[in-house]
Each structure stands twice: as C-alpha cells, then as structure tokens.
Amino acid sequence: MLKPLGDRVIVETQEDKEETVGGIVLANNAKEKPQTGKVVAVGAGRVLDNGQKVAPSVKQGDSVMFDKYSGTKVEYDGADYLVLHEKDILAIVE
Amino acid sequence: MLKPLGDRVIVETQEDKEETVGGIVLANNAKEKPQTGKVVAVGAGRVLDNGQKVAPSVKQGDSVMFDKYSGTKVEYDGADYLVLHEKDILAIVE
Amino acid sequence: MLKPLGDRVIVETQEDKEETVGGIVLANNAKEKPQTGKVVAVGAGRVLDNGQKVAPSVKQGDSVMFDKYSGTKVEYDGADYLVLHEKDILAIVE
Amino acid sequence: MLKPLGDRVIVETQEDKEETVGGIVLANNAKEKPQTGKVVAVGAGRVLDNGQKVAPSVKQGDSVMFDKYSGTKVEYDGADYLVLHEKDILAIVE
Amino acid sequence: MLKPLGDRVIVETQEDKEETVGGIVLANNAKEKPQTGKVVAVGAGRVLDNGQKVAPSVKQGDSVMFDKYSGTKVEYDGADYLVLHEKDILAIVE
Amino acid sequence: MLKPLGDRVIVETQEDKEETVGGIVLANNAKEKPQTGKVVAVGAGRVLDNGQKVAPSVKQGDSVMFDKYSGTKVEYDGADYLVLHEKDILAIVE
Amino acid sequence: MLKPLGDRVIVETQEDKEETVGGIVLANNAKEKPQTGKVVAVGAGRVLDNGQKVAPSVKQGDSVMFDKYSGTKVEYDGADYLVLHEKDILAIVE
Numbered sequence: 001m002l003k004p005l006g007d008r009v010i011v012e013t014q015e016d017k018e019e020t021v022g023g024i025v026l027a028n029n030a031k032e033k034p035q036t037g038k039v040v041a042v043g044a045g046r047v048l049d050n051g052q053k054v055a056p057s058v059k060q061g062d063s064v065m066f067d068k069y070s071g072t073k074v075e076y077d078g079a080d081y082l083v084l085h086e087k088d089i090l091a092i093v094e
Numbered sequence: 095m096l097k098p099l100g101d102r103v104i105v106e107t108q109e110d111k112e113e114t115v116g117g118i119v120l121a122n123n124a125k126e127k128p129q130t131g132k133v134v135a136v137g138a139g140r141v142l143d144n145g146q147k148v149a150p151s152v153k154q155g156d157s158v159m160f161d162k163y164s165g166t167k168v169e170y171d172g173a174d175y176l177v178l179h180e181k182d183i184l185a186i187v188e
Numbered sequence: 189m190l191k192p193l194g195d196r197v198i199v200e201t202q203e204d205k206e207e208t209v210g211g212i213v214l215a216n217n218a219k220e221k222p223q224t225g226k227v228v229a230v231g232a233g234r235v236l237d238n239g240q241k242v243a244p245s246v247k248q249g250d251s252v253m254f255d256k257y258s259g260t261k262v263e264y265d266g267a268d269y270l271v272l273h274e275k276d277i278l279a280i281v282e
Numbered sequence: 283m284l285k286p287l288g289d290r291v292i293v294e295t296q297e298d299k300e301e302t303v304g305g306i307v308l309a310n311n312a313k314e315k316p317q318t319g320k321v322v323a324v325g326a327g328r329v330l331d332n333g334q335k336v337a338p339s340v341k342q343g344d345s346v347m348f349d350k351y352s353g354t355k356v357e358y359d360g361a362d363y364l365v366l367h368e369k370d371i372l373a374i375v376e
Numbered sequence: 377m378l379k380p381l382g383d384r385v386i387v388e389t390q391e392d393k394e395e396t397v398g399g400i401v402l403a404n405n406a407k408e409k410p411q412t413g414k415v416v417a418v419g420a421g422r423v424l425d426n427g428q429k430v431a432p433s434v435k436q437g438d439s440v441m442f443d444k445y446s447g448t449k450v451e452y453d454g455a456d457y458l459v460l461h462e463k464d465i466l467a468i469v470e
Numbered sequence: 471m472l473k474p475l476g477d478r479v480i481v482e483t484q485e486d487k488e489e490t491v492g493g494i495v496l497a498n499n500a501k502e503k504p505q506t507g508k509v510v511a512v513g514a515g516r517v518l519d520n521g522q523k524v525a526p527s528v529k530q531g532d533s534v535m536f537d538k539y540s541g542t543k544v545e546y547d548g549a550d551y552l553v554l555h556e557k558d559i560l561a562i563v564e
Numbered sequence: 565m566l567k568p569l570g571d572r573v574i575v576e577t578q579e580d581k582e583e584t585v586g587g588i589v590l591a592n593n594a595k596e597k598p599q600t601g602k603v604v605a606v607g608a609g610r611v612l613d614n615g616q617k618v619a620p621s622v623k624q625g626d627s628v629m630f631d632k633y634s635g636t637k638v639e640y641d642g643a644d645y646l647v648l649h650e651k652d653i654l655a656i657v658e
Contacts, residue, residue, distance in 0.1 A: 560647045564567055
C-alpha cells in the first residue's frame with residue numbers, strides 16, 4: 001500500500017495516449033482538457049505555521065479533476081498512480 | 095456536479111472565438127478586454143496561517159469579471175467551465 | 189455597477205493616446221510619468237494572516253496617482269475603467 | 283498636495299543630468315553614487331501580519347540617501363518628486 | 377553514523393545505472409519512474425515560525441518513494457546514501 | 471552623520487583596486503576573498519511580523535567580514551562607506 | 565577569532581584540488597560528492613517571526629557534511645575557512 005505524505009493525494013487514472021512521431025509528442029489539441037481520476041489514498045494533511053494540521057478536503061473514493069501535467073507518476077504493484085498535492089486538485093466530481 | 099476546492103470558483107462563460115491562420119492565434123486587438131461569466135459553484139474558501147477559513151466573497155449566481163487568460167478550462171457534462179482562484183476575480187458586476 | 193474584490197480599487201481615467209506606426213507603440217518620452225484618476229469603487233480590503241480585514245486607505249472620489257502600466261483595463265457600460273490593487277497606488281492627490 | 287500611501291515616502295530631489303548620444307544613456311562613471319533628497323511627505327506606514335501599523339522611521343524635512351534607480355518619478359504642480367518605499371532609503375543624512 | 381539535520385532524512389538506495397555514450401546520459405525512457413529506498417536516519421524535524429518543532433512523518437526502516445532527482449548523494453563508510461528533505465518524499469510504501 | 475535605516479549597517483572600508491584593461495574588470499583571482507571593514511553606524515534593527523524590533527548583532531567599532539559585492543557604496547563628507555544589510559555580514563572579527 | 569552572525573557556522577575544511585586546463589575547471593567526476601569539515605564556530609542562531617531565537621543544532625568540534633559549493637570562503641590568520649548557513653549542512657558525522 002502507498003501512504004502519501006503531508007498534503008499529498010494518490011489518484012488512480014486512465015491516461016490518454018499521446019501520439020508521438022520520432023519521439024516528438026503530438027498534442028491532439030492545443031488547449032488540453034484537465035484529467036479526472038479516483039482518489040485511492042490521502043495524506044495526513046499539511047501543517048500550518050501555528051502547528052495546526054489541516055486535513056485534506058478530499059477523501060478516498062472521490063472522483064477528482066486536475067491539470068493534466070500536475071503531479072508525479074508512480075508505479076506500484078503493476079498499476080500506475082499519480083501523486084498530487086491537494087492544491088493541484090481543481091474540483092471534486094460528484 | 096463540480097465542487098471546487100479551497101479558494102476556487104467555477105464560472106460558466108461564453109468565450110469569444112479566436113481567429114487562427116495556420117494555428118497562429120490572431121488576437122483581434124492588442125489590449126484584450128477582461129471577460130465576464132456567471133458563478134456556478136464556490137469552494138469552501140482558503141485557510142489562513144492561523145487555521146481560520148476565509149469564505150469566498152462571491153456566491154453562486156454572481157456575475158464576475160476576470161482576466162481573459164485566468165483559470166483552467168474544464169469540460170463537464172458537455173458544457174465548458176472555467177475554474178478560477180478567487181483572487182483572479184476582478185469585480186462583481188451588479 | 190462594478191464591485192471590486194479584496195484590496196482592489198476601480199479608477200476612472202483619461203488615458204493619453206499612444207502613437208503607433210504599423211502597430212509599434214511610440215512612447216512619446218522614455219521616462220513615462222505616472223497617471224492620475226478618480227476612485228469610483230473600493231473593495232472590502234485585504235485579509236491579513238490573522239484573519240483581520242484591512243480597509244483600503246483610499247475612498248470613493250479620491251484623486252489618485254499610479255504607474256501608467258499598473259492594473260487591468262475593464263470596460264463597463266460603455267466607459268473604460270482601471271482595476272488596481274491598492275498597493276499599486278502611489279499617492280492621493282489632495 | 284501629494285499624500286503617499288502605506289510605507290511610501292515622497293522626496294524632492296535634484297537629479298543629475300544624464301548625457302545621451304542618440305538616445306543611449308552615457309553613464310558618467312560605472313559605479314553610480316546614491317542620490318540624496320529631502321522628504322516632503324510620508325505615508326501612514328505599512329501594516330504587519332498581526333494588524334499593527336509600523337510608522338515610517340523618516341519624517342518630513344529629513345535629508346535621505348537612496349539608490350539612484352529606486353522609486354517612481356512623479357510630477358506635481360510643476361515640480362518633480364520621487365515616490366520611494368521606505369525600505370529603499372539607505373540612511374538619513376544628519 | 378550520519379545524523380541528518382532539521383527536516384532531512386537519509387535513505388539507502390539501489391540506484392539504476394544510467395547508460396552513457398561519450399559522457400552523455402542516455403535516459404532509458406522519457407518519463408522516469410520515482411525511486412524507492414529505506415530510511416536509515418531522520419532529523420529532529422523542522423521548526424515552525426511559532427518555535428514548535430514538527431517531527432518527521434517517516435521513521436527509520438520505512439520504505440519510501442521519491443523523485444529520482446531529489447536530494448543529495450553522500451558517501452559514508454563505503455556505502456552510498458541519499459539525503460532528502462522530508463517534503464521530497466512522495467509516499468511510504470507499506 | 472549618516473544614520474542607516476532598519477537593519478542596515480554602515481561600514482568604513484579599504485577597497486582593493488581592480489585592474490581594468492579597456493574598462494573590462496580583471497579579477498586578480500577567480501575566487502574573490504570577502505572584505506573586512508569597521509562598523510561606523512548601525513540602524514535601529516528590523517521589525518518582525520509580530521511588531522517586535524530586533525536589534526542588530528553588530529555594534530559601532532566592530533570589525534566585520536562581508537562578501538566583496540554586498541551592499542551599496544555611498545560617499546559622505548569626502549569618504550567612502552558601504553551600506554550593508556545586517557544579513558550580508560558573515561562574521562565579526564575579534 | 566571569527567564570530568559568525570545569525571544562523572551561520574564556520575567550518576575548517578580540506579578542499580580537494582580541482583584540476584584545470586587553461587583555466588577551465590575539470591571536474592573529476594560528474595556527480596560531486598559532498599565535503600566534510602570541522603565546525604570551529606557557530607552563530608547565536610536565527611530569529612523566528614515570533615522573536616524567538618533558535619539555537620543552531622551543530623556545535624563547535626562537530627564533523628559536518630555539506631554540499632561542495634555551499635557557503636563563502638574566508639581567510640583568517642593564514643588559514644582558510646568556510647562560512648555556511650546552518651541549513652546548508654546536510655548531516656553531522658558521528
């Protein structure tokens with residue numbers, strides 16, 4: 001199991017293929033749409049300057065929307081995940 | 095339904111077409127005017143360093159004015175929206 | 189009516205024409221003088237890290253001086269305005 | 283009268299002429315000396331994160347020394363002034 | 377023994393070889409996967425602006441995942457370690 | 471007399487000559503040594519976010535060591551001084 | 565004696581020679597190892613925003629490890645030292 005640190009959130013996501021010709025990425029349209037995914041784990045939250053911990057405002061199971069180029073891709077147990085900072089999440093899709 | 099996170103605000107907007115020739119954007123005038131839209135959802139607000147949550151100063155239904163290039167475009171249920179940080183909103187149009 | 193957000197101030201201003209030749213801006217002198225305008229609306233003020241709101245130090249009707257290139261131009265009801273952050277205002281002209 | 287905002291200070295100054303050849307500034311020596319001027323007005327001071335206002339440490343009539351390229355030049359009632367942030371003032375000349 | 381300072385964490389890691397041709401690094405694939413390692417030492421934590429010390433959220437023995445290019449490589453007693461800031465750790469692998 | 475503002479310190483210093491050929495500075499060695507000088511005046515100190523004033527940790531008469539390129543050169547009463555921020559002082563030479 | 569200011573630490577260090585050909589530094593390997601040294605003096609510590617002073621977490625006599633390119637080299641009494649900020653120290657070598 002992956003346990004994200006601080007204000008991080010781990011998301012399971014189906015990434016669109018990017019077509020490449022000779023290694024050059026061919027974006028299919030100039031203005032990329034954000035991507036959605038399902039939250040699989042959330043960190044304990046970030047610590048404020050007064051020592052108070054702020055719990056994340058998303059929870060496991062939430063569908064979330066985020067910028068396509070946010071976060072760090074990680075592989076775990078054969079599956080691909082994205083580790084995002086909570087501030088990179090635009091909205092919860094309900 | 096889209097539920098924006100933190101100090102984010104979701105706005106419904108009619109975007110002006112940009113003319114392009116061969117993929118080059120042709121701005122119709124050098125000094126772009128800001129754009130207006132209607133607020134459809136607001137986040138819970140941002141958290142201050144002392145742990146206090148600051149409620150957004152716009153509400154659902156408000157007409158707002160913002161810089162044309164602010165925010166992130168999202169598509170939801172066939173419609174286009176713009177996700178803005180509250181600080182990107184210039185003024186409420188009353 | 190335009191209601192500026194946060195520490196923003198809306199100013200009515202007579203902008204000097206900029207001469208252009210073939211779209212190139214011809215500044216009439218190298219060191220531009222700041223511009224003056226009349227405050228038509230002020231926001232509720234900025235929120236400090238301790239949650240306290242700081243009221244703007246300019247009020248409706250004040251003549252103010254600001255850098256020529258500060259702020260965002262907005263059009264409302266056929267007139268042109270400038271939306272400034274209070275910190276962009278240099279001085280009140282009394 | 284000009285009333286500077288926040289931590290700003292207005293200074294009356296005799297600026298040295300810069301020689302130019304074809305619009306190119308010819309600095310008379312590579313390491314420019316700071317400039318002095320007389321304070322004609324001071325703002326109410328800056329507001330700290332705890333809401334406390336810090337009064338400026340210069341007062342009207344003080345002779346002050348500042349970097350030649352600090353501040354914004356303003357013209358008022360036919361005279362030239364310089365609007366500086368207090369932090370741009372190096373020293374009071376007593 | 378190495379005792380990391382502040383919010384630093386020392387990690388023991390098996391680094392993948394990078395193939396080079398004439399000194400040029402040949403990345404084996406464009407999107408590098410993060411790396412994992414075992415925590416061997418943790419600092420006392422970072423000090424908040426209110427003087428409070430925040431203990432690290434990882435402990436000795438934890439398996440952690442981090443960006444391949446985070447941290448500083450150090451050699452100690454013939455072995456290679458990585459000194460990371462706690463904020464560079466993406467997740468604990470349980 | 472020069473009275474430095476805030477966290478500034480005024481230092482009297484003997485600057486090494488820099489050889490120049492055609493206006494190009496010829497550094498006599500690639501890694502410049504820091505310079506020393508004698509403190510002639512100190513400001514009242516910087517103001518913290520809680521309103522508290524922090525007195526400088528150097529005093530008049532101290533010999534101090536600082537980076538050769540720190541600070542602003544000022545001329546006063548025929549002598550050359552350097553106005554430094556206290557944080558630019560590396561060490562007191564006792 | 566050198567008395568470092570604030571959060572500074574003075575370290576005595578044996579620097580590896582860098583081979584140069586015609587003044588070009590030839591790094592002996594692409595990924596430089598950090599350097600170690602012995603702490604000879606520590607400052608009083610840094611001042612937090614609440615006025616509290618944080619004592620350094622290294623003491624005179626400690627062996628410390630730091631990035632090869634951190635700090636400022638100073639010469640004192642014929643010997644070479646390095647003035648580091650405490651945050652540039654990676655670990656204490658025990």
